[in-house]
Amino acid sequence: MTHPGGEFTLGGDLEVGRLGFGAMRITGEGVWGEPEDPASARALLRRVVEAGVNLIDTADSYGPQVSETLIAEALHPYPEDLVIATKGGFERPGPGRWAAACRPQRLKRCCEDSLRRLRLDRIDLYQLHTVDPQVPIEDSVGALAELQAEGKIRHIGVSNVSGEQLERARTIAAVVSVQNRFNLTGRGSEEVLGVCERDGLGFLPWYPLAVGKLARSGGPVDDVARTHDAAPGQVALAWLLQRSPVTLPIPGTSSIAHFEENLEAGELELSEEEIRALEAQ
Numbered sequence: 614m615t616h617p618g619g620e621f622t623l624g625g626d627l628e629v630g631r632l633g634f635g636a637m638r639i640t641g642e643g644v645w646g647e648p649e650d651p652a653s654a655r656a657l658l659r660r661v662v663e664a665g666v667n668l669i670d671t672a673d674s675y676g677p678q679v680s681e682t683l684i685a686e687a688l689h690p691y692p693e694d695l696v697i698a699t700k701g702g703f704e705r706p707g708p709g710r711w712a713a714a715c716r717p718q719r720l721k722r723c724c725e726d727s728l729r730r731l732r733l734d735r736i737d738l739y740q741l742h743t744v745d746p747q748v749p750i751e752d753s754v755g756a757l758a759e760l761q762a763e764g765k766i767r768h769i770g771v772s773n774v775s776g777e778q779l780e781r782a783r784t785i786a787a788v789v790s791v792q793n794r795f796n797l798t799g800r801g802s803e804e805v806l807g808v809c810e811r812d813g814l815g816f817l818p819w820y821p822l823a824v825g826k827l828a829r830s831g832g833p834v835d836d837v838a839r840t841h842d843a844a845p846g847q848v849a850l851a852w853l854l855q856r857s858p859v860t861l862p863i864p865g866t867s868s869i870a871h872f873e874e875n876l877e878a879g880e881l882e883l884s885e886e887e888i889r890a891l892e893a894q
């Protein structure tokens with residue numbers, strides 16, 4: 614099957630469409646509690662899969678628990694090719710608040726809870742959500758490697774890592790993906806992206822739309838968007854897809870209309886000149 618934005622193979626055996634879906638926005642305000650309309654959130658998830666997207670990014674901390682629970686309610690039993698990429702490593706003291714918590718025993722418990730909530734025997738991609746300053750990354754990734762050996766995780770990913778932390782993680786386990794903040798106006802992770810490209814790791818840029826700023830007119834993508842008769846957010850996503858063959862953008866939305874619009878970015882081809890102009894701003 615062809616997917617919007619083309620395909621990428623994670624860890625040598627898991628094919629995903631490169632344009633994924635970020636399921637953080639289907640929770641309440643501050644990524645806390647139930648969304649205003651859970652039935653609409655479930656309808657959106659069903660539309661995501663129906664439209665051919667087969668990479669959904671989530672985390673136990675989104676809600677907490679709400680995003681994973683909605684995914685299971687809306688989509689289980691899952692289509693065979695659906696890859697649910699979840700994460701563990703954040704505690705949620707309250708709305709908008711995040712605290713790193715990556716002790717090995719806790720991560721193992723969180724993974725078991727995600728398996729139960731998602732109604733899965735094995736999680737295709739389990740990502741260490743962050744690096745806990747109190748816990749060496751080797752210990753956190755070591756816990757994920759043990760879960761992998763027990764058959765509970767298929768592939769291991771990391772998130773919010775520096776180049777050095779990624780290197781250390783890779784001494785412990787085969788890491789197949791990195792999820793870092795990256796978009797047209799925030800390119801702090803160029804070096805890590807370069808490592809992913811060199812070694813064939815997937816790179817999931819979070820905040821691909823700069824929390825929606827790049828989807829609004831009046832920003833740096835307007836001129837190019839006008840040329841293509843496209844929405845600004847489509848240009849921002851097309852830029853990410855063309856930036857490297859390993860990028861797997863996961864735009865987040867609570868709206869079916871926005872989802873449909875974002876999906877069309879997979880068809881948009883930017884010229885070299887347009888890419889240079891976008892990057893020069």
Ligand SMILES: NC(=O)c1ccc[n+]([C@@H]2O[C@H](COP(=O)([O-])OP(=O)(O)OC[C@H]3O[C@@H](n4cnc5c(N)ncnc54)[C@H](OP(=O)(O)O)[C@@H]3O)[C@@H](O)[C@H]2O)c1
Pocket residue numbers: 634635636637638670671742772773792793818819820821822823824825826828829846863864865866867868870871872874875
């Ligand atoms: N690893 C990490 O630490 C980390 C951190 C943050 C996020 N993430 C992941 O990355 C995903 C993406 O990040 P994100 O959702 O925070 O940010 P984002 O994708 O950059 O932007 C999402 C925001 O943009 C708006 N939006 C989306 N499509 C739009 C469109 N076509 N037109 C106008 N507005 C649009 C959404 O509002 P509407 O709901 O109104 O569409 C939402 O407010 C998350 O869902 C999550 O899976 C990971």
